[in-house]
Amino acid sequence: MARRLFAQLAAGASALFIAAVAVPSGAVGPRSDEAPPPAPATDGPTVYTESCAKCHGADGKGDTGMGKKARDKGKNWPDLTKSTVSADKAKEIIENGVAGSLMKAYKEKLSAEAIANVRDYVIGLRAGATP
Numbered sequence: 001m002a003r004r005l006f007a008q009l010a011a012g013a014s015a016l017f018i019a020a021v022a023v024p025s026g027a028v029g030p031r032s033d034e035a036p037p038p039a040p041a042t043d044g045p046t047v048y049t050e051s052c053a054k055c056h057g058a059d060g061k062g063d064t065g066m067g068k069k070a071r072d073k074g075k076n077w078p079d080l081t082k083s084t085v086s087a088d089k090a091k092e093i094i095e096n097g098v099a100g101s102l103m104k105a106y107k108e109k110l111s112a113e114a115i116a117n118v119r120d121y122v123i124g125l126r127a128g129a130t131p
């Protein structure tokens with residue numbers, strides 16, 4: 001009886017030891033040697049660079065390859081530094097996109113915080129703020 005108890009305790013202790021080695025403190029999940037995926041950035045400049053600059057350009061002027069082609073075809077390709085839409089309208093456009101254009105809805109892709117920040121960022125471009 002005592003022997004059995006001892007064997008169970010020993011097995012339990014070694015299982016704990018293995019768990020402690022495999023999962024260092026603070027780790028979530030068994031594969032702690034891999035860095036957890038970074039939370040998506042929500043600051044305006046990063047969101048803009050990651051999601052918007054390929055069309056609107058780093059400076060917001062829209063002088064991108066896609067922008068030039070679209071303008072050559074006579075399509076609307078806004079210069080965000082000269083945009084006159086209100087802050088509310090800009091937010092609405094970023095959330096829902098513009099039907100029939102390449103401006104897509106971002107409300108499913110970006111958090112509300114990221115949308116508010118990138119909206120403030122693109123409005124800041126109008127004042128000539130450097131990205």
Ligand code: HEC
Pocket residue numbers: 047048051052053054055056076077078080082083084085090093094098101102103104106118119122
């Ligand atoms: C695939 C290209 C593309 C991407 C990516 C894109 N846009 Fe646009 N965006 C457009 C086009 C084209 C329009 C003009 C739509 C229209 O009114 O015909 C536009 C319009 C806008 C407008 C309205 C400007 C005005 O004065 O009418 C804002 C604001 C804007 N985009 C912000 C953003 C932000 C912020 C992002 C990133 C989250 C973004 N866009 C990503 C192509 C893009």
